Each structure stands twice: as structure tokens, then as C-alpha cells.
Amino acid sequence: MPPCFDIPIPPGGYAWWYLDALSDDGQTGLTIIGFIGSVFSPYYAWARRRAAPKGADPLEYCALNVALYRPRSKRWTLTERARAAVSRSESTLAIGPSSMSWDGSALEIAIDEVTVPLPSRVRGTVRVHPRFLGDRVVLLDAQGIHRWRAIAPLARVEAHFTHPAMNFCGEGYLDTNSGEAPLEDSFTSWNWSRAGLKGGTVVFYDVLRRDDSKLGLALRFDPRGASEEFAAPPASRLPRPGWGVERTTRSDPGHPASLVRTFEDTPFYTRSLVRAQVLGEGVTAVHESLSLARFRAPWVQALLPFRMPRVSGPKGGRVA
Numbered sequence: 001m002p003p004c005f006d007i008p009i010p011p012g013g014y015a016w017w018y019l020d021a022l023s024d025d026g027q028t029g030l031t032i033i034g035f036i037g038s039v040f041s042p043y044y045a046w047a048r049r050r051a052a053p054k055g056a057d058p059l060e061y062c063a064l065n066v067a068l069y070r071p072r073s074k075r076w077t078l079t080e081r082a083r084a085a086v087s088r089s090e091s092t093l094a095i096g097p098s099s100m101s102w103d104g105s106a107l108e109i110a111i112d113e114v115t116v117p118l119p120s121r122v123r124g125t126v127r128v129h130p131r132f133l134g135d136r137v138v139l140l141d142a143q144g145i146h147r148w149r150a151i152a153p154l155a156r157v158e159a160h161f162t163h164p165a166m167n168f169c170g171e172g173y174l175d176t177n178s179g180e181a182p183l184e185d186s187f188t189s190w191n192w193s194r195a196g197l198k199g200g201t202v203v204f205y206d207v208l209r210r211d212d213s214k215l216g217l218a219l220r221f222d223p224r225g226a227s228e229e230f231a232a233p234p235a236s237r238l239p240r241p242g243w244g245v246e247r248t249t250r251s252d253p254g255h256p257a258s259l260v261r262t263f264e265d266t267p268f269y270t271r272s273l274v275r276a277q278v279l280g281e282g283v284t285a286v287h288e289s290l291s292l293a294r295f296r297a298p299w300v301q302a303l304l305p306f307r308m309p310r311v312s313g314p315k316g317g318r319v320a
């Protein structure tokens with residue numbers, strides 16, 4: 001099943017398409033997320049409150065997030081744009097000057113963004129070549145209004161950037177999430193990770209819902225596209241970063257996970273590179289922890305505009 005950028009999204013809902021990749025030499029990491037109804041947008045949150053109970057238009061709150069991690073530097077972009085700067089079809093999502101396009105066999109991401117808080121250009125093209133397309137949809141909540149699908153659990157990624165000037169190739173992963181309500185209305189926290197195995201990819205999802213029920217998912221994809229659940233290994237606690245968000249992952253008994261690098265450390269979210277052992281194999285995993293209890297806090301909401309500038313109009317005039 002291809003990315004399907006034209007899926008219906010109700011008022012107050014969201015969809016995102018997530019890519020991560022690690023270079024073959026292990027020195028460079030990349031994540032790209034295309035948001036419709038940006039789930040972490042303070043502007044969308046404020047609009048939903050103003051428009052309650054009918055909800056706000058998700059197409060008014062879209063963004064392409066690019067994070068490029070090199071050994072001694074990082075570039076981060078997350079500029080939010082309104083409906084006038086967004087277009088989409090089944091195969092294409094364009095947000096301002098950047099776009100995601102599916103040609104039937106590969107996803108091409110054209111990037112032309114500006115970093116925050118210090119402005120610098122991020123411009124380049126990333127091509128994602130799936131080994132296969134996944135069609136398994138996982139419901140993350142009991143009501144079935146939040147969904148996750150691994151589009152390409154195994155993929156080859158080619159990245160060519162002019163700003164900064166660099167190229168790399170590596171293994172990658174592509175998925176999508178969508179929902180009909182804000183994340184913070186349904187969940188308290190989650191930990192997610194994906195790691196490449198010699199015989200495929202493994203994904204762990206550990207979700208704590210607001211009613212205190214839990215979802216624990218351990219899913220293995222083989223190189224032919226088949227997927228199967230397996231008994232999740234024990235939870236392995238990682239050190240808390242500077243903002244103190246709790247983060248745990250999964251690793252075989254007797255082999256606790258270890259932190260390689262913290263890519264992102266924010267008041268409510270972390271992204272990390274982790275070493276662990278899964279199904280008897282040593283792996284390097286991309287890991288995320290999300291505290292939606294923290295995200296709901298007014299002091300966190302007040303900080304978000306400094307990392308998420310918003311522009312309006314098709315040419316990107318900045319909103320005051």
C-alpha cells in the first residue's frame with residue numbers, strides 16, 4: 001500500500017508520514033516528517049480550543065520537519081504553513097517549497113527549508129526505495145481512532161543535500177500515523193523504536209493511554225514483507241536527558257540497552273540512538289519517547305513557537 005497522502009482527515013484530526021535513516025558509516029542520522037494537522041503545533045491546539053466542539057481544519061496547520069544529525073552538528077526545521085501553501089493528491093504532498101512524491105516504486109522528498117532558531121538553509125533531495133510495502137494497520141487506542149502503519153519497514157535511502165553540502169546512503173524506515181482526535185486527549189505517553197536485523201526489521205511500541213490501559217507491541221518484518229508479533233523482551237530503562245523525560249526501550253534478558261546519542265531533548269519528547277540486543281542479535285535502534293502529560297502543560301505550550309515558526313499565504317509571509 002503506497003503512502004496515500006489524500007486520506008480523509010476530520011476536523012481536529014491529523015496525519016503524518018515519518019522517515020528515518022542512518023548512513024552506512026553510522027555517522028549521520030536523518031528524520032523527515034510531513035504533518036497535516038501538526039500534532040505538536042501550539043497554533044493548532046489554540047485553534048481547536050477556539051473551534052470546539054466542531055474542531056479546527058487540519059490543512060491550516062501543516063509542516064515538513066527535517067532533522068539532520070551529523071557528528072558535531074545538527075540542523076532542524078519545522079515551519080508551519082496554512083492551507084494556501086498546501087496541496088495534496090494520492091501520490092503527492094506539497095507543503096510550501098517542499099514536497100513528498102510517490103512515483104509507484106520510490107518516495108522522493110524535495111526539501112527547501114530554513115532552520116530554527118538560528119536561520120540556515122536546508123535544501124536537498126531524499127529518495128526512499130522500499131524493499132516492500134506494508135499494509136498492516138495497528139490501532140493504538142481502544143476506540144480505533146488512532147492508527148499506525150509501517151509503509152516501508154525496510155528501505156534504502158539516498159540523500160543528496162546542497163545545503164549543507166553532503167551526500168550519504170543508508171538503511172531507512174518509513175511509516176504513517178493518523179487519527180481523529182488530538183494525541184493528548186487519548187494518550188499519556190509512549191515509547192517507540194525500530195531497529196534493522198540481519199533478517200528484517202523489528203518495531204516496538206509501548207503506549208500508555210489516558211485511562212491507564214496499555215498497548216505493548218513487538219513486531220518483526222522479514223525481507224519478503226511478512227510480519228509477525230513476538231513476545232516483547234523486558235523493558236530496559238535509558239538515562240533521562242536534560243529535560244527529564246522518562247525513556248525506556250526493549251532488550252533481551254541480561255543485555256540492557258545503552259544510549260549511543262541523544263538526537264533531541266525537549267520538555268516533552270526525546271529522539272535517541274540506542275544499542276540493544278533483540279532476538280539474540282545486537283542492533284542499533286532509532287528510539288523516541290513522548291510525554292503527552294508534559295505536552296499538555298501550559299508552560300510547554302508557551303515554549304513551542306520558538307521551535308515552530310508559522311507562516312501564512314502561498315508565498316510564506318510570516319504571521320505576526
